[in-house]
Amino acid sequence: MRRISYCDALREATRQEMLRDPSVFVYGIGVNNHAKVFGTTEGLVEEFGSERCFDTPISEDAMTGFGLGAAIKGMRPIHVHIRVDFLILATNQLLNMVSNYIYSTGGRVKVPLVIRAVVGRGWGQGSQHSKSLFSYFTHIPGLKVIAPTTPYDAKGLLTAAIRDNNPVICLEHRWLYWAEDEVPEEPYEVPIGVGRVLLSGHDITVVALSWMNVEARLAATILHRRGVAVEIVDPRTLAPLDDELIVQSVNRTGRCLVADCDWINSGVSAEIAARVSERCFSRLKSPVRRIGFAHTPCPSVRELENEFYPGAHKIVRMIEDMLGLTAADLSHDDFFSHERRFKGPF
Amino acid sequence: MRTPMHMSMGQEFVSVGVCMALNGRGDIFASYRSHAAFLAQTADTDRFFGELYGRINGIADGKGGSMHLAAPECGHILSSGVVASAIPAAVGAGYANERFNNDRIATVFFGDGALDAGVFWECINTASLFRLPILFVCEDNGFAVHTPRTERHAFNDVCDVVRKFKCAVYEDVSNDVESVYRLTLEATANARADRRPAFLNIKCYRYLEHVGINEDWMIGYRNKSELEFWLSRDSLKIQRERLLSSGLTEVQVVESESEIDRAIQLSVRNAAVAPAPTSELLYEGVFYAAH
Numbered sequence: 001m002r003r004i005s006y007c008d009a010l011r012e013a014t015r016q017e018m019l020r021d022p023s024v025f026v027y028g029i030g031v032n033n034h035a036k037v038f039g040t041t042e043g044l045v046e047e048f049g050s051e052r053c054f055d056t057p058i059s060e061d062a063m064t065g066f067g068l069g070a071a072i073k074g075m076r077p078i079h080v081h082i083r084v085d086f087l088i089l090a091t092n093q094l095l096n097m098v099s100n101y102i103y104s105t106g107g108r109v110k111v112p113l114v115i116r117a118v119v120g121r122g123w124g125q126g127s128q129h130s131k132s133l134f135s136y137f138t139h140i141p142g143l144k145v146i147a148p149t150t151p152y153d154a155k156g157l158l159t160a161a162i163r164d165n166n167p168v169i170c171l172e173h174r175w176l177y178w179a180e181d182e183v184p185e186e187p188y189e190v191p192i193g194v195g196r197v198l199l200s201g202h203d204i205t206v207v208a209l210s211w212m213n214v215e216a217r218l219a220a221t222i223l224h225r226r227g228v229a230v231e232i233v234d235p236r237t238l239a240p241l242d243d244e245l246i247v248q249s250v251n252r253t254g255r256c257l258v259a260d261c262d263w264i265n266s267g268v269s270a271e272i273a274a275r276v277s278e279r280c281f282s283r284l285k286s287p288v289r290r291i292g293f294a295h296t297p298c299p300s301v302r303e304l305e306n307e308f309y310p311g312a313h314k315i316v317r318m319i320e321d322m323l324g325l326t327a328a329d330l331s332h333d334d335f336f337s338h339e340r341r342f343k344g345p346f
Numbered sequence: 347m348r349t350p351m352h353m354s355m356g357q358e359f360v361s362v363g364v365c366m367a368l369n370g371r372g373d374i375f376a377s378y379r380s381h382a383a384f385l386a387q388t389a390d391t392d393r394f395f396g397e398l399y400g401r402i403n404g405i406a407d408g409k410g411g412s413m414h415l416a417a418p419e420c421g422h423i424l425s426s427g428v429v430a431s432a433i434p435a436a437v438g439a440g441y442a443n444e445r446f447n448n449d450r451i452a453t454v455f456f457g458d459g460a461l462d463a464g465v466f467w468e469c470i471n472t473a474s475l476f477r478l479p480i481l482f483v484c485e486d487n488g489f490a491v492h493t494p495r496t497e498r499h500a501f502n503d504v505c506d507v508v509r510k511f512k513c514a515v516y517e518d519v520s521n522d523v524e525s526v527y528r529l530t531l532e533a534t535a536n537a538r539a540d541r542r543p544a545f546l547n548i549k550c551y552r553y554l555e556h557v558g559i560n561e562d563w564m565i566g567y568r569n570k571s572e573l574e575f576w577l578s579r580d581s582l583k584i585q586r587e588r589l590l591s592s593g594l595t596e597v598q599v600v601e602s603e604s605e606i607d608r609a610i611q612l613s614v615r616n617a618a619v620a621p622a623p624t625s626e627l628l629y630e631g632v633f634y635a636a637h
Contacts, residue, residue: 065434107631
């Protein structure tokens with residue numbers, strides 16, 4: 001099958017839905033500039049015109065309400081933010097207007113609004129260009145939140161989001177943009193709210209979010225050398241969460257590590273750990289553990305950044321600890337960095 | 347009724363004049379002080395009182411209440427309990443109306459408190475930039491909750507500021523519904539012809555307290571002499587005198603008023619005896635469900 005990048009998968013989903021449905025439009029700061037939001041909006045203004053793909057003033061709050069009004073009136077807006085940190089400027093519209101409007105109509109009115117936001121680690125991005133804020137959005141009733149990991153899921157989930165009649169927030173980790181994998185050319189949907197097992201194993205379940213699936217995969221490869229079989233579950237959707245898939249996996253393995261690329265405190269990892277504890281308590285051989293950002297603002301300098309971000313190295317050490325194994329020699333293993341990009345396949 | 351209400355008494359003529367001029371073609375966005383706008387646009391007293399009473403014959407089974415009146419199928423798109431927050435959605439609706447090439451006019455009502463909010467200026471800028479024919483209607487009653495304009499604004503006249511944008515500006519100090527009606531017709535025609543938004547600043551006065559059904563002169567943030575001035579030119583009084591001087595008899599006017607009163611009383615009675623929502627309705631309607 002054809003292989004394309006995560007970035008191109010997002011662009012293809014957008015383009016195909018714009019072709020299929022004239023009510024779909026794309027807007028946001030920089031969607032039409034030379035960089036085209038890492039390339040995800042490349043070619044759209046040329047093909048569909050500035051009526052359907054347009055730049056906006058730096059007015060995130062107004063432009064989010066703009067999407068709400070257009071969606072209520074029957075359009076399907078896709079609002080793009082090059083950093084999730086900038087989406088926070090729209091918190092009032094998101095939390096006071098977008099998320100509860102449908103409820104105030106008794107569920108009778110559609111709000112087919114998609115908000116895309118780029119999250120995650122860059123190259124010394126510091127504290128205002130690097131957040132994930134997954135739980136910031138999953139905390140709010142009325143919002144669906146997706147965080148695709150693979151190019152296949154990026155295309156399928158974004159397509160499903162555009163066709164959904166509710167507000168959907170799509171959180172895209174920028175280090176995944178380079179990943180390439182097999183992606184069908186024709187349009188398809190990956191259902192929102194359904195996770196998947198990225199790797200099967202019987203010793204421990206790692207519930208990994210977004211980029212952490214890449215790190216978990218590398219950790220699994222390293223641990224496989226010493227006979228440890230890791231199962232990786234990618235929820236793909238953060239709200240609503242596919243509890244059943246996670247519970248089934250943990251019931252099989254008896255151990256659960258949640259690997260988040262976000263702060264741990266009050267994070268999605270806490271939610272998953274709580275649900276696993278509630279539903280798998282008698283099957284757990286050890287407490288649920290979590291891994292995520294250090295509880296500090298994100299530093300810019302690489303040495304501290306490496307300490308701030310969790311990665312395969314930390315996952316391996318945590319799993320060794322959970323399984324009572326001695327620490328393996330990792331000095332010859334090669335870990336991902338901004339320079340050593342992950343390019344797939346999964 | 348157990349829902350905080352921000353009454354429109356004294357200010358109703360703004361909504362009525364604007365909505366009558368739009369003649370059903372308005373897409374209305376409103377603030378928490380939206381009772382008048384909702385009734386002017388929909389005349390749906392049954393679902394209005396049903397919602398205030400929190401009954402299943404309300405707009406949203408009582409989930410919205412007074413501050414979140416929304417009946418988009420009737421052109422009242424939404425109301426917001428947070429100052430200025432309905433304004434951007436009106437800009438988006440204006441964009442959608444342009445794309446659909448229909449004859450609807452996105453119209454947003456807000457008080458002068460909204461002028462303090464950044465998002466108001468973001469929206470004036472964006473609507474002007476995108477050349478969207480939208481009506482921004484400021485019900486300028488001089489107070490943001492209890493704080494007068496002079497303690498909030500470093501400019502004397504908002505109209506002077508808005509004129510600097512590519513936005514037409516209209517002012518009205520008449521307290522007269524027909525004046526607002528004519529102004530809206532003019533603003534709408536020009537907005538369409540010139541492809542630019544219109545800002546209507548309409549002076550008015552809130553008779554009752556900020557929230558609730560009582561008077562609030564004892565608080566001391568405003569003087570009752572102001573009320574006496576505005577009551578002397580009350581918009582209902584102006585309109586009633588106009589109808590009588592235009593040839594209608596007192597009997598005809600009273601008949602018409604009684605008919606409206608009866609319809610309202612019937613809606614209130616129906617709402618008061620309608621069933622409350624059952625507990626399972628709590629979880630329904632968080633997301634869209636096809637009906």
